[in-house]
Amino acid sequence: MAAEEKIIQGYRHIAYKQQEKFTGGEMLERSSNFYSWLEARRSVRHFSEKAVSEEVIQKIILSAGTAPSGADKQPWSFCAVSNPELKIKIRNAAEEEEQENYKGRMSERWLKDLEVLGTNTNKEFLEIAPWLIVAFKKVYELDEKQVKRKNYYVNESVGIACGMLISAIHNAGLVTLTHTPSPMNFLAGLLQRPKNERAYLLLPVGHPSSEAYVPDIRRKKLQEISDFYM
Ligand code: IYR
Numbered sequence: 001m002a003a004e005e006k007i008i009q010g011y012r013h014i015a016y017k018q019q020e021k022f023t024g025g026e027m028l029e030r031s032s033n034f035y036s037w038l039e040a041r042r043s044v045r046h047f048s049e050k051a052v053s054e055e056v057i058q059k060i061i062l063s064a065g066t067a068p069s070g071a072d073k074q075p076w077s078f079c080a081v082s083n084p085e086l087k088i089k090i091r092n093a094a095e096e097e098e099q100e101n102y103k104g105r106m107s108e109r110w111l112k113d114l115e116v117l118g119t120n121t122n123k124e125f126l127e128i129a130p131w132l133i134v135a136f137k138k139v140y141e142l143d144e145k146q147v148k149r150k151n152y153y154v155n156e157s158v159g160i161a162c163g164m165l166i167s168a169i170h171n172a173g174l175v176t177l178t179h180t181p182s183p184m185n186f187l188a189g190l191l192q193r194p195k196n197e198r199a200y201l202l203l204p205v206g207h208p209s210s211e212a213y214v215p216d217i218r219r220k221k222l223q224e225i226s227d228f229y230m
Contacts, residue, residue: 002015003015037170038167038170039219040170041166041167041170042175042214043175043176043177043178043214044175044176044177044208044212044214045118045119045125045177045212045214046125046208046209046211046212046213047125047128047129047130047175047204047206047207047208047209047212048128048206048207048208048209048210049128049130049206050130050206050207051130052130052131052172052174052205052206052207054080054082056172056174057080057131057133057205058080059168059172060133060165060168060169060172060205061078061080061133061165063164063165063167063168063171064076064078064135064161064162064164064165064168065078065161066164067157067160067161067163067164068157068160069153069157069160069161070151070152070153070154070156070157071151071152073138073141073151073152073157074157075137075138075139075141075151075154075157075158076135076136076137076138076157076158076161076200077135077136077138077193077197078133078134078135078136078165079133079134079136079191079193080131080132080133081131081132081133081134081191082130082131082132084127086190086191087126087127087132088127089190090126090132090187090190090202091123091124091126091127093181093186093187093190094123094126094179094181094184094186094202095121095122095123097181097182097183097184097186098121098123098181099121101121101181101182102120102121105182116215116217117215117217118213118215123179123181125177125179125204126179126202126204128204128206128209129204129205129206130205130206131204131205131206132202132203132204132205133165133176133202133203133204133205134187134191134199134201134202134203135158135161135162135165135199135200135201135202135203136187136188136193136197136198136199136200137154137155137157137158137197137198137200138151138154138196138197139151139154139196139197139198140196141196142196148196155200158200158201162178162200162201162203165203166178166203169203169205174205174206174207175205175206175207175208175212176203176204176205177203177204178201178202178203179201179202179203179204180201180202181202184199184202185198185199187199187202
């Protein structure tokens with residue numbers, strides 16, 4: 001039996017406890033089931049006003065916070081907004097930016113690519129969804145002496161955390177979409193975030209409306225997204 005702890009490079013490490021062990025067959029079944037479950041996730045733009053408890057949102061955020069990160073800096077911060085006035089302010093500011101985007105900042109080609117997805121400048125979901133989660137990346141931290149300490153691989157880390165956030169939302173039987181108003185500095189302003197935080201992604205979270213539609217799109221096949229070198 002391995003010792004409970006070990007000093008590595010001068011620091012205490014604890015024995016890794018493998019959570020579960022599976023046979024090859026069980027592994028295949030679980031992987032296949034997990035894929036089917038994830039495959040059923042869709043980005044949904046039509047929300048119901050039905051409430052979602054704060055506790056559920058807390059667990060979802062905690063799940064996102066388990067993501068790996070550069071030098072374990074955990075360079076993220078998630079703001080959960082249910083305050084109706086604040087949601088309206090966010091909607092208005094996002095729509096203002098999107099109007100600029102859709103009527104000039106985005107190329108013809110880009111607009112054409114988005115047409116099939118049913119996106120436009122109307123961001124009603126920012127007001128209707130019971131929660132908005134705004135993910136912020138922390139580009140640096142301030143140490144005890146208020147000296148800036150740069151974080152590492154911040155985009156990768158926060159991107160992974162957001163992926164896990166989206167999976168946690170799906171696991172709760174809720175829906176979301178990744179909204180990227182651009183530029184999105186207005187979010188740091190409205191939420192009065194500290195200087196080291198930059199808005200990364202805005203995710204409305206809630207139940208789908210009883211009349212929710214999603215575009216009829218297909219996911220790429222395994223052969224299109226992978227190459228095996230054996
Ligand atoms: N940020 C805009 C436009 C947009 C861009 C991409 I790339 C999308 O996949 C979807 C939308 C918006 O949120 O509408």
